[in-house]
Amino acid sequence: MKQLVTLRINDTDEEIYVEPWWTLSYVLREELNLTGTKEGCNGGHCGACTVLIDGKAVMSCLYLAMKAQGKEILTIEGLKGHNGPLHPLQEAFIEHFAVQCGYCTPGLIMTAKAMLDENPNPTEEEVREGLNGNVCRCTGYTKIVEAILSVAEKQKL
């Protein structure tokens, strides 16, 4: 039986009826039309569905929407720049050509955001380790790592 829940997504309260077995990724994509969050493997292996819950990276395909009540959910649609529409990570991914097919990109950017929020000055090894749960089949990761490190560099200035 569907239940009414309030989910706080990108600073907006969404009142929505959900089945208890609906995952957060399903609700985001199919009920709220927030299709920036992707579903890849649907099993917690690929990281395409990564969103932030209370600031932490989470696989939304393994997270029941019911359990997200009372938490702050941030998706790729909620990212903002300081003085423009794009977040520095999004700009860096474009600048460094860290996007090819683009399917893994929202998950990678959300993972990178959580990583830099926690550790603003990571080593290359820490970045690579932090991306361990995100699969990209196009780029070979090098440009993604460079993009993330460039944002960390700019934050230092």
Added chain:
Amino acid sequence: MRFQFLQPLTIQEATALFAEYDGEAKVIAGGTDLINLIRTKAIRPPYVVDIGRIPGLDHVRYDANGALIIGALAIIRNLETSNDVKQRHPVIAQAAGQLGSVAIRNVGTIGGNLCHASPAADTAPALIALGAKAKIIGPAGERTVVLEDFFTGPGQTVLQRGEILAELYVPPMSPDSKGVYLKHASRGAADLAIVGVAAVATMDRGICRNAKIALGAVGPTPMRARNAETLLEGKETSDALIGQAAEAAAAESRPITDVRASADYRREMVQVFTRWAIRRVTGKEQEVGSEATAVL
């Protein structure tokens, strides 16, 4: 996936629900294992009981004697990043840091990792090597089992009708003992272990004391390598002895062939990783193995 979702607010309510819906209700904590089992139709529970709203089960704290007390709902990532745990039980922080990706560790719980009872559970070998005990609460009250005896088979534990795992008790580690958890997996932490080895030992003027070695992913449950431990006990740890202990561990492991590796390969890797783990805890190697990291 279809189920009724129940959210008890106390342990008593939860155990009553499990007693009532015996066999039909599954616990959800973080859900990173359970959602996969349900989605792949490995299980079809009519009821899913979310214990995440029960307060007071997610602690990571030390008691006055230096024992580590971990609530079943403690988040894996918190064990990994706790400064106290890193300092006083570093092998637990290390094992927690190798359990899946950060996004899994942010949600997964220690109780979930143990109760899912995968033979490859990354936190199990380290906790077993440290002599951890599990506090179980059920309709009849509390009981405690040694964690080593908690697992009875793949996906199987000693939990009886209505019982839930509530807390773990990890004895203090003496300051002169060392521990290490080495995981061999094809995608690093993000993948399940092909082999996991935890070793804990104290060196007393070149003599090995209280060696404990626990293996993951190479038997129906996480297991102690007792023959290897016995070989090391009270001895001077020469390279030859360490080699013999590593071979003993390989011989007592009971791996299977699956999608990740063959049984023969696993047995060989038990030998290699056990040797590295012993070298590390006996002070033969300062880092987690310059040799080990090359492969990990």
